[in-house]
Amino acid sequence: MPELPEVEVIRRGLARKLVGQTFIALKGTGQRLRRQSEAAILAGLVGRQVTGLTRRGKYLLLQLDDGQRLLVHLGMTGRLLFLEPACELPAHAHLVLECGEGQRLVFQDVRRFGQVLLYPAGAVIPELQQLGLEPWSRRLTPAWLAGRAAGRRRPLKNFLLDGRIIAGIGNIYASEILFAAGLPPQTPVGQLSLEAWTRLLQACRRILSQAIRAGGTTIADFADCEGQAGLFAVQLKVYGRAGEPCLVCGTPIQRLVQAGRSTFWCPCCQSAEAGWQAQPRGAARG
């Protein structure tokens, strides 16, 4: 479900409600997530006040007044909900943090691919150590991308999905970014010109910004911290549209599978002629 825009939408909505709140009780519901701190560790949340809420890639970080940090990853179907007193607890609510006055912070996750890990003050968070650059990082430039891609033959779509390079791009936005940039998803990354990387980076920032502004993409599960759906799904140009006409040229949108995941693209708008310059065999090396 949640890629960078969805996580950022949750962060912005939740920060207004949660920062300043103090957790007064913690309830688990037995079923464990794929990764979750021990109950004894999570008990360290009780009595703590939330001082900040930040995002890194698709991870959320709750900062607590004693320096501990709660790392949250929503997996495919995870939600972080801030429930008002009258709201009933939804199904699949795996962690409930009571804030007083009947308000609760709830981690809900149908498929339980999510992660909730509490780290002590000053601890290194390994999940964040390996993450690549944020899309709006000043260090992220076309030349930097070309450097990371040099000599590699993996398809551009897979490169975009690799969070160790750029953090936060998932399967929906990878397809949308490639369409916006006019680049074919199968392009071996080592063959892309600097001009193509420039267009890719511009498309990446534009698409992610638009998605955040629209409140994220809701296909089936995504909801913000109040349970509201996002509206970017109506702006999707290729994702989930296999067989339907391209909104630009009318050519049927194609679906292919790359590294086990669906890619949607327009073979006309994302042709080699529209984008990258092919180089002679072997020329990309070295």
Add this chain to the structure above:
DNA sequence: CACCCCACCTGCGTGC
């Protein structure tokens, strides 16, 4: 090292 596959889960839509 670079890259791919698959497991980890539940739920939903489709076709027989």
Add this chain to the structure above:
DNA sequence: TGCACGCAGGTGGGGT
């Protein structure tokens, strides 16, 4: 109606 199957926004471990 029921069942089998394929598919779904995530990551990381293990194999090639």
